[in-house]
Amino acid sequence: MARAASPRSTRGKGRRAEEQPHRQREPKMATSKGVIQGYTGVATVDAAHQIIVDAQAHGVGAEQELLLKAISATASLRTPETLITADAGYHSEANLRALAEAQVPALIADGNMRKRDARFANQDRYTTLLNPLHDKSKPARKPLVVFGPEAFQYDPVARTCVCPAGKSLYRKGAQNITRDHIGEHFRGAKRDCGPCGLRAQCLRTPNTTPVRNVAFFRGRVSTQRVNHSAVMRERIDAPAGRARYAHRFATVKPVFANLRANKRLDRFTLRGRVKVDTQWKLYCLVHNIEKLAHAGYAA
CATH class of the missing domain: 3.30.420 (Nucleotidyltransferase; domain 5)
Structure with missing residues (x-):
């Protein structure tokens, strides 16, 4: 060797x-x-x-x-x-x-x-307790459930999106690429998201986030x-x-x-x-x- x-x-x-x-x-x-x-x-x-x-x-x-x-x-x-x-x-x-x-x-x-x-399939059985002097983890928080992309009405042909409250979202750009993924990005309007009664269910931080953004991906960029x-x-x-x-x-x-x-x-x-x-x-x-x-x- x-x-x-x-x-x-x-x-x-x-x-x-x-x-x-x-x-x-x-x-x-x-x-x-x-x-x-x-x-x-x-x-x-x-x-x-x-x-x-x-x-x-x-x-x-x-x-x-x-x-x-x-x-x-x-x-x-x-x-x-x-x-x-x-x-x-x-x-x-x-x-x-x-x-x-x-x-x-x-x-x-x-x-x-x-x-x-x-x-190493059974390696978890040998896991020891964390050192309390170095345990920097925080207590687990209850996950906040908000509307996912599936709750929005997305039309890939017309390239439109409607939120759960029935409001149309603006499309951001003709085509967006995020980490080699091609998709459609939509953004709500302040006049619609501001007084909406579903803000707590739609935004993770409704007190600081003005509008909702949502994306729908349809594929990846072909690269060599x-x-x-x-x-x-x-x-x-x-x-x-x-x-x-x-x-x-x-x-x-x-x-x-x-x-x-x-x-x-x-x-x-x-x-x-x-x-x-x-x-x-x-x-x-x-x-x-x-x-x-x-x-x-x-x-």
Whole structure:
């Protein structure tokens, strides 16, 4: 099997801002645990020996922005047979398009990969309770039921629309395209929607929304663009793709477990991207030295 390089990331907060009189503004990152001030540490790991071949720290929480940077940094180390694997955090149509244009072999998971895998059909039984310190969810609200498009009388031939109150809506433009969908968009008149007795049933926010808008779609725009996400799904769902992608777990996860648990780098202790990047590279260097020593290079 070809050697694989697998980027992965870890996050850590900087020290509290009150500790220094001349504070340096740390970047704010949106994460699954809310918005934090900190950095993201990315490492690209060689599958053959679990050696970190590239390490970077950035002040962004979106891993999608870091994939191409990590791949560019390892360009001199890769061969045409090198396979890049990464988790769903790095998946985006733009990234997959760039990899295809650069002819870089890759297997990038998407958010629904495990849902399509029969081996994970019973994974919900292992779900644990959320950490109450990081549970940012709000109490579920009762869904507000309003008139849907089916409640409107739409005539596709005459291209007219009548609301449940019997008022005709204005058609917006000859043809509208929304996310590659072609449709008819209609808008109510203020003189009709303002005094209407069905506002509470027709508008989600009747106190602030002046009129009702409704759309009826009849098809999609025919395009010649390649859907790289669909191509990647077919590739990673194939038996050969799943077998090769499964090696990523044994490649990169032990490396981050060593850095976070054994080396106790569960948070960065410096401020500023340059210092944090240096600290991250230093820990990764120590990991590599241990790997070399265990392989007999220290003898």
